[in-house]
Amino acid sequence: AxxxxxxxxxxxxxxxxxxxxVLSFVGESPPANLTAFSQLVTYDASPAAGSAANCAANVKRVWDVLFDAATTAAGRASIQDGLGLCSALLSEDDALSVPEWAKTSFVYLAMGNFPYPSSYIMNGGSGLPAFPVREACKPFAPTFPLTEAGNFSLLVALRASVGVYYNSTHDQPCYTRSAPSNESQMDADFWDYLFCSELYQPQDQGIGDMFWLDVHDQTADAARCLAKWGVTLRxxxxxxxxxxxxxxxxxxxxxxxxxxxxxxxxxxxxxxxxxxxxxxxxxxxxxxxxxxxxxxxxxxxxxxxxxxxxxxxxxxxxxxxxxxxxxxxxxxxxxSSGDCCVAQEDDMQARQTAASLADGANGKKRRLIEPPSLATDKRAARRQSPVVMLDSDEEDQAVYLSPEPTTSTSNAHVAVSPQPKVIDLTLDDDDDDDDGEEEADSASEGEDDAEDKVHRQDLIDADLFFDLTDESPTPMLGRSEALRHLGLAYAEVDEDDRDVYKVSDEIVRNEMAACADVSDVVRTASQADLIFMTTYGEIQEQDFSTTIIPLLQLRESDVFYDLGCGTGKPVLQVALETTCRVSKGMELFANRVEIGQRALGRLRANCPDVLEHKRVVIVQGDIVRPPDEANLVDATVVFINNLVFTDDLMLAVMDKMRHMRHLRRLIVSKKLCGRHSAKQCKRSACTLFDHPPREAKVNGTWAAKEITVYVYVRTYTA
CATH class of the missing domain: 3.40.50.1820 (Alpha/Beta hydrolase fold, catalytic domain)
Structure with missing residues (x-):
């Protein structure tokens, strides 16, 4: 959930x-507590949870009895006799599987340790008593002598204890060491497949609990998963x-x-x-x-x-x-104002018909634009989408699609407006987090000039915010593997190119001379601003991976841009760690672009399967006057580490955002607007986004303490 x-x-x-x-998986920071599960099973078997005082200690001891007895034929016979097993234990390996079978009963009884009788854990096939762990502990209540007879009595106690689970039907004369029911076995198989393919939850035991020492072995787990299910452990x-x-x-x-x-x-x-x-x-x-x-x-x-x-x-x-x-x-x-109209249609043909009707209504050329994910991924046909048509004085008018339901489903109506309305179809993914103050702000914004901006609307449901990472066949790497490859790709920078992090008069002169012919910003900036702009720093790769990438909410059909990308590490991390097929970076300074392009070349050689079907580009250019290959208007998600951007440069960048029609999310390291106000900023590009932005903390190479990044979600086009 x-x-x-x-x-x-x-x-x-x-x-x-x-x-x-949700914190049981590899890659967490801090790491998952792999011993917690067995320790809490043990807690259920303790007096603090209502169980017999000697239970946990006697359960701990019985494992040694089983392991010792497994080494001889006589011992294996005593195990079969004491536990009431239907079949003989023919080998030591056969006998060594008994402890895991017995432990399973304690695990399920602990999960189903409800205060009343329940059949939930047994899939409805039979019932467990109230507080079943307490029942399973009753046979272990006595003190068992440290003798051969005492050891055999422990085996008999274990038989009665595991019977709470394995003989919940009270009709089993002996144990076959199989699951209590077909449904239970299927549940176990389903979970094991998920364990191998997606949800790897390793556990350790024997530390502060009542079980034998057993530490997980990822290599062995991977081999078992491949042999049993034919899947590679992730x-x-x-x-x-x-x-x-x-x-x-x-x-x-x-x-x-x-x-x-x-x-x-x-x-x-x-x-x-x-x-x-x-x-x-x-x-x-x-x-x-x-x-x-x-x-x-x-x-x-x-x-x-x-x-x-x-x-x-x-x-x-x-x-x-x-x-x-x-x-x-x-x-x-x-x-009601006639500025736009909506009609619910079932398919693209009907939408094309609606666009044709618009042609006949005002004699203007119109084209049908699908949201990016709908155009690139036909699996996105999750809901019917009505047609929203806006009149415009432009010759080439776009007709956008949206799923806002209406009462009419058969006819498309066209309205002509003397003033065009532009409705951004980018979905706000967090409109439910409003507190009382935000709701009051929204009410006051409704009194602002309706001709200049339109409030947030869910005109697109899943289409423009639907993360297909877990469905997509597009390859990606796990975090540790991606960071390892990234480190190898940039290893040369650490050895030979430290000057990229330095700022000197010579570097400023050389870089500015090289950039002057491609950058209006460079030609008009002061020397102080140039030195400030040349200062270099990056968000640490680990933090970009664990914090920024989840906040980007990238999907396969997105077009990601890092503006002012430096040596391009975020561009390559997005390409390695997500299914996003287009990842681009633009950087003004040639020496940084060269380093990024060399690193990209190494990654293409080292990770061909991941990058083969992805478009990854690092280009030199001025954001204000971008090169043709940049094509910023396609951007859907943008990251800008803009701490060293001058105010004039940031204003120019924000003006560029007005033309990014599909932009839905922006992450920056310096707020777009220090004191945002709906009325004061209504002519500014910062009104493209929800305010206040979300905040997150990350570590940067230029600061000794954490810095804040700001997540902006697009709400409307002004």
């Missing part, structure tokens, strides 16, 4: 993520695609609930990450007990948790209704 909210915030207003181990896939802890901090409207009896809680979110991404503790709760139907035996902790969750859900609904009402008000006012 949390990932659904992160990926599709325009569709999902909020999420209650119960018992979600250890960092989940963290790469969903962004991990930093993406959660940058998100909104998520409740993470975790019960203190649930083994998965140790890999979940246990503290608030921001004011609207909050943690709720479920005292006395096992695996997502709070999502179960209410029960007379529910502990007070789960009742409190549900009330807390309901408060958040009510708040999200209120926010969503307020945002919807604002959009509807603006849309209705536009439709």
């Amino acid at each position: 949390a990932w659904f909210r992160i990926k599709y915030p325009h569709v999902i207003d909020g999420a209650v993520a119960a018992s979600a181990p 250890p960092e896939w989940a963290t790469t695609v969903y962004g991990g802890r930093k993406a959660l901090r940058a998100s909104s409207n998520i409740v993470f609930s975790n019960g203190n009896l649930d083994p998965w809680a140790g890999m979940g979110v246990l503290e608030d990450l921001n004011p609207s991404v909050v943690a709720v503790r479920v005292e006395g709760g096992a695996h997502h007990l709070d999502l179960m139907f209410s029960h007379p035996l529910d502990p007070p902790g789960v009742k409190r948790a549900r009330q807390e969750e309901l408060k958040h859900v009510a708040k999200w609904i209120q926010q969503a209704k307020a945002a919807s009402a604002r959009r509807r008000l603006v849309f209705d006012s536009l439709a």
Whole structure:
């Protein structure tokens, strides 16, 4: 649920993520707590959770009994006899698989350690008693002597203990060491495939718990996955695609609930990450007990948790209704004024017909423009899209598509307006995060000049904000592998090209002389500004990977630009770590461009499978007067490390953004507008975006402490 909210915030207003181990994956920072699961299973078997006092200690001891007995034929016979196994253990390896089989019962009983009888863990085929871990611990309550007889008694106790799970039907004369039901076995197989293909959640045990020492082996896991499922293990896939802890901090409207009896809680979110991404503790709760139907035996902790969750859900609904009402008000006012009109159509042919009707209405040439993802990915046919037609004095008028529903589905109506209205179809992906002040601001903005700007509208649903990373066949690398290749590609810079980071009078003169013929900015800038502009710094690669890339929300059909890209590291990181097929950088200074192009050449040689079908370009040019190959109007997502941009340069860059018709997201290291005001800035390009921007912290090579980056989401075209 949390990932659904992160990926599709325009569709999902909020999420209650119960018992979600979202921090259990490789690549997290700080690393995942791989011992937490087994330690919490052990907690369930302790007196603190209501279990017998000797349980955990005796369970810990029984593993040694099993391992010792597995080495001899007589010992294996005693295991079969003590545990009541249906088949003989024919080898040591056969016997050594018994502990894992037995441990599985404790794992499932801990997840289903509910305060009342339940068939949930058993897939409805049978039932577990209330607090089943307590039942499983009862056979281990005695003190067992350190003798051969005592060891055999431990095996008998283990038989009774695992029977709570493996003999929940109370009709098994012996154990076959298979899953309790076909449904349980299928569940295990499904999860194992996901473990291998996408959701690699390694675990360690034997440290502070009641199990034997066993540390995960990623190499062995990869070999097993390939042999069993024919898939290559992708250890960092989940963290790469969903962004991990930093993406959660940058998100909104998520409740993470975790019960203190649930083994998965140790890999979940246990503290608030921001004011609207909050943690709720479920005292006395096992695996997502709070999502179960209410029960007379529910502990007070789960009742409190549900009330807390309901408060958040009510708040999200209120926010969503307020945002919807604002959009509807603006849309209705536009439709009633005759400035635009909408007709629901079923297919592209009907839309073409609507455009033709527009031709006949005013004799002007029109062309049909699809949102980029709809034009490039026909899998995006998720909802019907009406046609929004705007009149214009321009000869070539665009007809944009949008999914705002209307009551009419058969006819396209055309209205002619003396004043053109330009509605940006870029979806705001965070219109549900408004607090009371933002809603008041939106109300006051409605009184501003309607001819100059249009309020935010969800005219495109999934089409312009639909991340296809997890669906796309386009290749990408995991974070660690991408950073390794990036380091190799730029290794030469560290050895031979340190001058790229230096600023001296000679460097300024040389670089400015080389740039003067391609840059109006250089020709008109003062010496002080030139020195300032020549100063070089980068966001550290690790932070760009873990923070910036998740915030970019790139998908396969996007066109990414880094303006003022330096040596081009962000351009190459986007190409390596995302499915985005077009990644471009533009840099004024030739020495930095040369370094970036050399690094790109090395990556093409080292990672041909990843870059073969992607367009990755680093060009020299002035943002104000870009070269033809830059083609900035195609940009959909832009990153600018603009700390050293002069005010005049930034104003020119913002003016360029007015022509980026498909631009939907911008990340900068210096705010576009220090004191944004809807009225004072209504003629400025900063009104292209939502305010205030989101903020995130990253490390830069030029600063000893973290710096702030600002995430702007496009809302309308002024």
